[in-house]
Amino acid sequence: MAPSEDQLACVIPGGFxxxxxxxxxxxxHALHxxxxxxxxxxSESNTDRPLDxxxxxxxxPPYCTQRVLTDVFSRFGSIQSVELSDKPGASESSDSDLSKYFRATRRQCFRVAYIVFSSESGVRAAKRHPQSVPLTVSTAERPVRTGVSKWIQQYSESLVNASALQGAVDQFMTNFDRRKTEEAERLKKEAEQQQEDEEGWVKVTKAKARPHSETANxxxxxxxxxxKQRKELLNFYSWQHRNTQKEHIAELRKKFEEDKQRIAILRAQRKFRPF
Known part of the structure; x- marks a missing residue:
């Protein structure tokens, strides 16, 4: 038996x-x-959104969170992940590397979603779903809070446990001090390897084994x-300075010899009067 006209999917221009x-x-009556x-x-390079x-x-709508969308669309098949974004396009930068105590407040607006199913049948089932059969957001098994109860829940979740926050801060500072110490030791070793003595000799030490990867190499x-470029520049300036000193000394000696000859000639002519 063929489905009735009310049970057919409503497809609009654009393939939606x-x-x-x-x-x-x-x-x-209040349907969205x-x-x-x-x-x-x-052309998208995001591997978290498989094409099929x-x-x-x-x-x-703004009241549909990732959990709500997972519950609503799970009727079509097993869901692997749900991604919400303010506008279509590449995935937004994730702040997963930040502390859980610092989260930017999202704008309350209509958004777009990318729902990844475990199999292709989930996408096909969602596209065949008729418009006359609405999907329900809040049920007795999975209620969605609104109004005052929602605000109370958001306020309760925004409160931070002082002891947990102090523990996170202490852990962060411990890791920060460890990284600073490691960086200082690395710089000290590099300075020792490149240290020159007064005569220009460089102390050579055995280098550590480097990882055999193209990027590291x-x-x-x-x-x-x-x-090497910095060392060549320093050597060039040293050589130029030594050459300048040698030329200056040679010029002083030449002038000294010329003065000696001039004094000798004046003495011979009895015209030398030092006082």
Missing amino acids: TVLSLRFSEDET QMCVKEHRVR RTLFVLNV QRTLQKEDKK
């Missing part, structure tokens, strides 16, 4: 399928529409070239 969304099961299609941007298993979702060669 329209899905209806309601906040709770009690709401029957989201547009979904298979993610097919081949990623669903691109437009017009995601390239960095090492660039560093050695810079040291």
Whole structure:
């Protein structure tokens, strides 16, 4: 038996399928529409969005978090990951390297989502879902808080445990001091390796084994070239200074000999009067 017209998916220009969304099961008229299609941007270098298993979702309301979208779209298949963004395009820079106590507040606006299913069947099922069957956000099994209860929850989550924060700060400072010590030791060893004595001799020490990778070798060669250029420049200035001193001494000696000859001639002519 063929499906009725109301049970067919609503496909609009651009290849998007329209899905209806309601906040709770009690709401029957206040529906929200989201547009979904298979993610097919081949020029994108993001490996977290596989082409055959990623669903691109437009017009995601502000109350839909990653957890809510996972619960709503899990009816179509197992979900691997959900990514929310303010606008389509490359994935936004992640702040995972920052402390959990410092998180930027997201703007409350309609966003886009990239939902990655475990298999291709999840994307196909979402694209075939009829618009007349709305998806429910808040149910008795997975309620979504709104209003005052939501604000109370957000305020409670924003409070920071003082002892936990102090522990995180102490751990950060310990790691920072360790990195500073290691950096100072490394600079000291490099200075000892490149130290010259008064006669210009360089102390040679056995270098540590370097990692055999192309990037590491390239960095090492660039560093050695810079040291060689700096050393050649220092040697050039030293040689120029020594040459200038030699020429000055030779000129003084020449002038001294000329003065001696002039004094001898004046004495011979009886015209030398030193006082």
